[in-house]
Amino acid sequence: MSRPEDTLAADIHYNDSEARKYTTSSRIQNIQASMTRRALEILDLKSPSLILDVGCGSGLSGEILTAERPEDGGPHTWIGMDVSPSMLDVALQRDVQGDLLLADMGQGVPFRPGAFDAAISISAVQWLCNAEASDTSPAGRLARFFDGLYASLRRGARAVCQFYPKNDQQKTMITRAAVRAGFGAGLLEDDPNTKNVKLYLVLTVGGSAGDGRGGDITGVVDGMDNVDVLDSRPKAADDKSGKGAIKKGSKAWIVHKKEQMERKGKVVKTTSKYTGRKRRVAF
Amino acid sequence: MKVISLNFLTCAVKSCKSSGAAFPLHPKDAELVQDDIELNAQMLLNILPRLDWAALRTNATELGFPELPAELPTREALEADEKKLKDLHHLLVETQIMEGKLVCRNCGHEYAIREGIANFLLPSHLV
Numbered sequence: 001m002s003r004p005e006d007t008l009a010a011d012i013h014y015n016d017s018e019a020r021k022y023t024t025s026s027r028i029q030n031i032q033a034s035m036t037r038r039a040l041e042i043l044d045l046k047s048p049s050l051i052l053d054v055g056c057g058s059g060l061s062g063e064i065l066t067a068e069r070p071e072d073g074g075p076h077t078w079i080g081m082d083v084s085p086s087m088l089d090v091a092l093q094r095d096v097q098g099d100l101l102l103a104d105m106g107q108g109v110p111f112r113p114g115a116f117d118a119a120i121s122i123s124a125v126q127w128l129c130n131a132e133a134s135d136t137s138p139a140g141r142l143a144r145f146f147d148g149l150y151a152s153l154r155r156g157a158r159a160v161c162q163f164y165p166k167n168d169q170q171k172t173m174i175t176r177a178a179v180r181a182g183f184g185a186g187l188l189e190d191d192p193n194t195k196n197v198k199l200y201l202v203l204t205v206g207g208s209a210g211d212g213r214g215g216d217i218t219g220v221v222d223g224m225d226n227v228d229v230l231d232s233r234p235k236a237a238d239d240k241s242g243k244g245a246i247k248k249g250s251k252a253w254i255v256h257k258k259e260q261m262e263r264k265g266k267v268v269k270t271t272s273k274y275t276g277r278k279r280r281v282a283f
Numbered sequence: 284m285k286v287i288s289l290n291f292l293t294c295a296v297k298s299c300k301s302s303g304a305a306f307p308l309h310p311k312d313a314e315l316v317q318d319d320i321e322l323n324a325q326m327l328l329n330i331l332p333r334l335d336w337a338a339l340r341t342n343a344t345e346l347g348f349p350e351l352p353a354e355l356p357t358r359e360a361l362e363a364d365e366k367k368l369k370d371l372h373h374l375l376v377e378t379q380i381m382e383g384k385l386v387c388r389n390c391g392h393e394y395a396i397r398e399g400i401a402n403f404l405l406p407s408h409l410v
């Protein structure tokens with residue numbers, strides 16, 4: 001299957017007719033929405049936050065941020081940046097609540113340090129692997145993006161980038177650029193080895209987190225990482241049997257979360273032993 | 284372009300990276316609209332310590348708002364006074380620049396705003 005990333009610049013590929021699909025195709029809308037919900041779940045925000053949406057397009061991802069219910073920590077306020085005028089035009093027509101910026105993430109992230117509580121990027125960062133012009137390189141654009149993203153997030157923040165790498169080389173290139181920028185990084189794979197496989201780059205900014213734990217990638221990925229070694233399913237199921245309100249952070253809650261994660265797929269922490277064995281992503 | 288964004292955006296030009304004068308950007312020939320958006324008190328209280336109050340005062344005056352108080356209001360003050368919170372919400376979230384420009388005082392670069400969307404694309408020699 002040919003990839004538009006290989007042949008066209010993003011702002012050319014996402015023209016009016018391509019952008020229209022994002023209002024007319026319920027298939028696309030559902031996929032983008034479910035990936036955004038997944039990203040939000042990983043961000044695990046406890047209260048209404050200010051979020052950067054990189055490659056926000058027509059605002060399908062952003063609308064999920066706006067619609068997040070109070071009991072789930074929402075609703076969130078977002079600022080979106082996108083390089084395609086046609087996609088932003090559709091966002092205007094759909095009257096999204098987020099603020100919109102025409103900007104190329106490969107040129108950086110033009111916000112002052114510590115501006116955002118979190119960032120998401122749904123189906124966009126693989127575009128950075130293709131140079132847009134002869135005077136730029138993918139490595140340079142990736143560095144500018146991740147350096148800028150890192151700086152724009154407050155200490156203890158998280159970012160989640162769902163992306164479609166063309167191959168392992170692109171996966172490595174992207175993840176390495178994030179780590180070089182200073183992020184703690186993990187890769188989470190949902191529905192591995194299927195044609196619906198979805199890859200999420202989970203990023204954390206170190207430092208004292210507002211809630212005291214968001215900043216450490218091991219803290220974020222720990223619970224998930226255990227999913228890989230969680231071979232004691234029956235035991236975990238027992239723990240859950242005592243119903244009632246499961247308090248966030250309690251053991252029962254963590255077990256429950258692990259099970260959720262397990263049903264959905266698995267996590268590979270970049271520094272875990274699994275990485276080396278299965279994927280060889282070296283930073 | 285909402286005022287809340289203006290309070291976090293900086294000039295994107297490379298040579299402006301470490302310059303204090305590159306923030307805030309200054310609206311020019313701005314046409315404003317006021318949207319009707321539900322108050323999100325928790326979000327406002329959350330970002331309150333991160334607002335650059337001096338920049339917000341400057342921008343508010345430039346946009347024709349009455350002068351803001353000299354000091355950043357405290358969380359407690361806002362929680363106790365719904366009117367204050369709504370005013371802040373109105374300025375930050377409901378007020379949008381639909382047409383106009385944002386100007387950098389350091390390098391002079393002008394970012395055009397059309398239909399509410401600021402154009403931050405730079406020619407490659409400025410990146």
Ligand SMILES: C[S@@+](CC[C@H](N)C(=O)[O-])C[C@H]1O[C@@H](n2cnc3c(N)ncnc32)[C@H](O)[C@@H]1O
Nearest residue numbers: 010032055056057060082083084104105124127
């Ligand atoms: C598949 S769409 C997804 C849009 C939106 N996130 C969603 O979930 O519906 C990918 C978007 O990334 C944007 N994009 C690609 N390269 C970009 C760049 N260098 N800077 C900013 N946005 C970019 C495209 O214009 C497009 O709108």
Ligand SMILES: [Zn+2]
Nearest residue numbers: 294299387390
């Ligand atoms: Zn400047």
